[in-house]
Amino acid sequence: MDYKDTVFLPRTEFAMRANLPTREPETLKRWQELDLFRRQREASRGRPRFLLHDGPPYANGNIHIGHALNKILKDTINRTQQMLGKDANYVPGWDCHGLPIEWKIEEKYRAAGKDKDAVPIVEFRRECREFAEHWIGVQREEFKRLGVVGDWAHPYTTMAYFAEAQIVREIGKFLMNGGLFRGSKPVMWSVVEKTALAEAEVEYHDHVSNTIYLRFPILRSSLPELKGAGAVIWTTTPWTIPANRAMAYGNEIDYVLIEVVAVAEGAVAKPGDRLLVAEALRAEFEKAARITEAKILWSGKGEALAGTVARHPLAGHGYEFEVPLLPGGFVTTEQGTGFVHIAPGHGADDYELGMAYGIEVPQTVGEDGGYYPHVPLFAGKCVLRPDGKKGDADPAVMAALTEAGHLLAKDKLTHSYPHSWRSRAPLIFRNTPQWFISMERNELRRKSLAAIDDTRFVPPQGRNRIYSMIESRPDWCISRQRAWGVPIAIFVDKRTGEPLRDQKVVDRVAEAFEKEGADAWFASPPSRFLGNDHNPDHFEQITDIVDVWFDSGSTHAFVLESGHWDLSWPADVYLEGSDQHRGWFHSSLLESCGTRGRAPYKTVITHGFTLDEQGRKMSKSLGNVLAPQEVMKQYGADILRLWVAIGCDYSEDQRIGNEALKFVADHYRRLRNTFRYLLGALDGWSETERVAPARMPELERWILHRLAELDRQVREAADNFDLHNIYMELHNFCAVDLSAFYFDIRKDALYCDAPTSPRRRAVRTVLQELFSCLSAWLAPVLCFTAEEAWQHRSWKDGAASPDEESVHLRLFPAVPAGWRDEALAGRWAKLRDLRRVVTGALEIERAEKRIGSSLQAHPTVYLTPELKRLCDGLDLAEISITSEATLVEGPAPAGAFTLPDVPDVGVTVGLAGGEKCDRCWRQVPDRGVDPHHPTLCGRCADAVSGGTAA
Incomplete structure (x- = not known):
């Protein structure tokens, strides 16, 4: 008789091959028909709230891999909190105003030969709004395809009328409390875009600058040695010399007055010239100025220079003013001469020093990058052209300084320099009238720093980063000279x-x-x-329109407080990339502390940037851009989601590429196979089979202990927002504890025991608990696969409650604390080590072809009395998957198999006695005990007599 059909093999339609790119859209359609988000909200009514406020992405193009990482993290955290029994309402949003969109519309105008300024502003703004609406629609579908669940039918946008109204109210609060003021300060200015830029809109790239060593003749000083001498400055911005109104020195820096003795050919300095520089930079200066020999006439600390006054090097050509030497804490000896030329209209340090000493802040450069008509010698000369290229200002200024005899040396320097992140053109610091929010009025700085101390940061180092920024930041410039945005x-x-x-x-x-x-x-x-x-x-x-960072910094006001959604203020979590310490986290903190006195968030979570597999930033020029759309097309969204959870530690920069995705796909297959095995083994499960833990064998009770252990870890990880470690732990549990150990051992009982067997019922009970827990714990990450597995259940009991309709309507199972058994866990840790020695010995026998299957083997295990007592009541053959096994107390004979990390255990392997059962394939002594089934063992004969698997 062929007993194949009597074996209770796993049976399920849950496919081994995932085919996620095809199946996931079908699941999305089902969720839409189920109205999953609304059902979650209904089920959550009255639960404690968890609110992750969405930092708005910009509506100006397809999403990239960084967007995918960000949204998957948010979705995983929200789904986790939802399944922990909270109401995790998620309202996605978009940033819609500002330069990037305006720039796109201007590009379209330029291509068509149209003048933006000739178009009525309301018409121009309408085109910007339509552009944003289009990309909101595109990005919404791309985010949904990632499996992100949220109120997609009612997102927030910064360009919604009610949002624009609230932004104006927030500006009004600063107006009314005196925090908003108009001032004239140097700001980073884009000549190309004709607007001031915020620090968060600035990138730093290599840039080649002209450098000059320039002499300022000293008019008077308390030091007689300085009479007729010159103080030397070094600068990378010759074009700022017309705006010079002072010089800065360091009080503690050592300076020397040198007299030139000899010079090389081409030098501007002449023998007899006396020049003042920092001692530490003297050699570098003399080399640049072609001074071959000089002697020191005076040396001393910078504080001795107090009261010294120079004249402008272009005196006699419209620059008839004195240039005082002032102490500046920012002066160093890292580069230059130890003197910094001060142009109060073209630098933050320059401005602050000028204000402290009542120095004039001249207006020299206009919004087009050219000198104003009133600037002597250089009116109309251009620092930067409208296309962002260098103009003729530097050459003109250097030529005038050369003619005046004070340009001692010149060179070029490649260095990191601020550029607009949109146009990629270099920026200039220029003095302009702008609107500012004061950091000191209403104690905004103090309140913000106190709010940082009251906020939880994940990872913790985020706190120090934003704290130092707030501690030293200047007043907040909120005005922009553009058209698309909320006006001030x-x-x-x-x-x-x-x-x-x-x-x-x-x-x-x-x-x-x-x-x-x-x-x-x-x-x-x-x-x-x-x-x-x-x-x-x-x-x-x-x-003027308001800085877009003020827009996004106000989202807490018109999203959390408005009543348009069932939300509450403050948010539990803000989660964005680490660059948002100077962006959204920063502006939200200032806006909220300035209007409400505290941060709009309780916890700030940051993630790193996504790089290619070589650790390089992704860029089209390098050809290393990996689009999430392509990943989903090839692998599916769950692979991308699993990469976020286990393929990287999101708190650091992450790397992604084909090898990383293959690694994740391999991990995914193990998890999917776990689901497949559980579903197949549980085919036809009924609650009438359930066995209480007290009646289970030890091995099943150990699995329940592991579930209780994992339940605690999952909940702790949720509180710490630690995705990587917990999902790696769950993967390893599936791959090591289950697949390579428990499933392997229990296949015999599951496949061959009679359906009414207490052991088989215990196994099926544990498998049911495993499926219940794993399908819930993995659902926040593998949202599509967990749903697919949940829909493939084939239980006799049918749907028991509404949450059966979707795994995402469930809560994490309540795992009884009584399942924890540390003593049992300690025993099985040692038993598993012992088993490793046995399986190692069996592998050698199999490799030497002395056995085929492990069921042909009879291992003899030599061990200590203590270990032998540990094995009391244990069927070693069962956990070793052999037909027989013998335990011997005492030392192992020579040649026995051992493992270095499992001392005092040795194994020899012989052949099992008995005959092979045709159904379970074990070598047994009772084969043929039932005359009706002469080729079966007694257990299998009983199982077959009770019915077949079919």
Whole structure:
């Protein structure tokens, strides 16, 4: 008789081959039909809330791999919190205003030969809005394809009318509390884009600058030795010399006055010239200036230079003013001469020093990058051209300085320099009238630093990064000279120069924006907002738009507090890339502390950047861009999601490429095969089979212990937002504890025991618990595969509750604490070590072809009395998957197999006695005990007599 059909082999339609690119869209369609997000919200009503507030991506192109990492992390955390029994409502959002979109529309105009300034501003803004709407639609579908669940039907956007109205109200709060002011300060300016840029909009690239050593003749000093000498500066921006109004030195720096004795050919300096430089930089200067010999006339600390005054090197050509030497804490001897030329309109340090000493802040360079008409000698010369290329300012200034006899040396230097992240063109610091939020008024800096101390940072080093930024940052420049965005909708009194602080005006503006959007500011007469209380002739209407970081920094106000969604303030979590310490985390902190006195978040989580497999930044020029769309097309979204969970530690920079994806796909197959095995082994499961833990064999109780252990780890990991370690732990549990150990051992009982066998029922009970836990624990990451597995259950009991419709409507199972058994776990840790020695010995026998199957073997295990007692009650043959096994107390004979890390255990292997059962293939002594089944062992004969698997 052929007993093949009597064996209870696993049976499931859950395919071994995932075919995720085809199956995942089908699952998405099912979720849509089920209205999964709404069902989650209904099921969560009344639960504790968990709110991860979405940092808005920019609506201007297809998503990239960094977007995918970010959104998958957010979705995994949200799904985890949801399954922990919380209400994890997720509202996705988009940043819509600002330069990147405006730049795209301008590019279209330039290609068509149109002048942007000739287009009515409302029409231009309409085109920007349509552009953003298009990309919101594209990105929404791409995010959904990743498996991200959220309120996609009702996302937030910074260009929604109610959002623009709230942004204006937030500006109004700073206006009314005195934090907003207009000032003239040097800001990073894009000549190409004709606007100020925030630090977060700046990239640093290599740039070649002209460098000069320049002499400033000293007019007077308390040191008689300096009479007729010259103080030497070094700069990489010769074009700023017309704006020079002072020089800075370091109080503790050692300076020397040298007299030139001899020079090489081509030198500008002459024998007898006396020059003042830092002692540490003297040799470098003399080499650059071709000074071959010099002697020291004076040396001393910088503090001795107090009161020294020089004249501008272009005196006599329109630069008839004194240049005082001032102490500056920022002066170093790393490069240059130990003196820094101070142009208060072209640098932050320069400006602060100038303000401290009452130095004039001249206006020298206009928004087009050219000198103003009033600048002597250089009117009309250009620092940077409209295309971002170098202009003629540097050559003109250096030529004038050469003619004046004070340019001692010149060279070129390649160094890191600020560029616009959009146009990639270099920037300049220039003094412009802008609107600022003060860091000192209303104690904004102090409140922000206190809020940082009250915030949890994951990883913890994020705290130090943002703290140092806030601690030293200047006032927040929030104005931009552009068209697409929320206007700084305020009025300035022409008679006093002060902004109008009238809450009724702010309210009227917000009310108009609520109905018509921010276009109302440009399309309405000022009288509409000023009302009857103010004469429009007396007020200037500001048309600058607000920095987009103020937009996104205000999202907490119009998303969490607005009532458009069932959310609450503050958020539990903000999660973005580490660059957002100077971006969204930063602006949200300042905006919220300035208006509400605390941060809008309780926890800040940061992730690193995504690099290629060689650790390089992805770029089209390198050809190493890996698009998430292509990954999903080839592998499926679950592979990308698993890469986020186990393929990288998200707190660091991550690497991705074909090899990384193959590694993850291999891990995925192990997890999928675990699901497949469980589903097949549980075919037809009924709760009537369940066995209480107390009646289970030790091996099953050990698996329950492991589940209890993992349950604690999963919950702790959720609290620590530690995805990598817990999902690696779950993978290893499936691959090592289950596949290579438990499943391997229990196949015999599962396949060959009678259905009513207590042992088989215990195994099936444990498998049911395994499936229940693993399908839930893996669902936040493998959202598609876990759902597919959940839908392939073939239980006799059918659907028991509404949460059976989707694995994502479930909660993590409540694992009984009573399953924990540390003593049992300790015993089985040692037994598994013993088993490794046995299986190692069997592998050698198999390799030498002395046995085929391990069931042909009879191992004899030599061990210590202590280990032998540990094995009391244990069927070593069962856990070794052999037909027989013998335990011998005492030392192993020579030639026995041993492992270095398992002392006092040795194994020899012989052949098992008995005859082979045709059904279970074990070598048994009771084959043929049942005359009706003469080729079966007693166990198999009983199982067959009780019915077949079919």
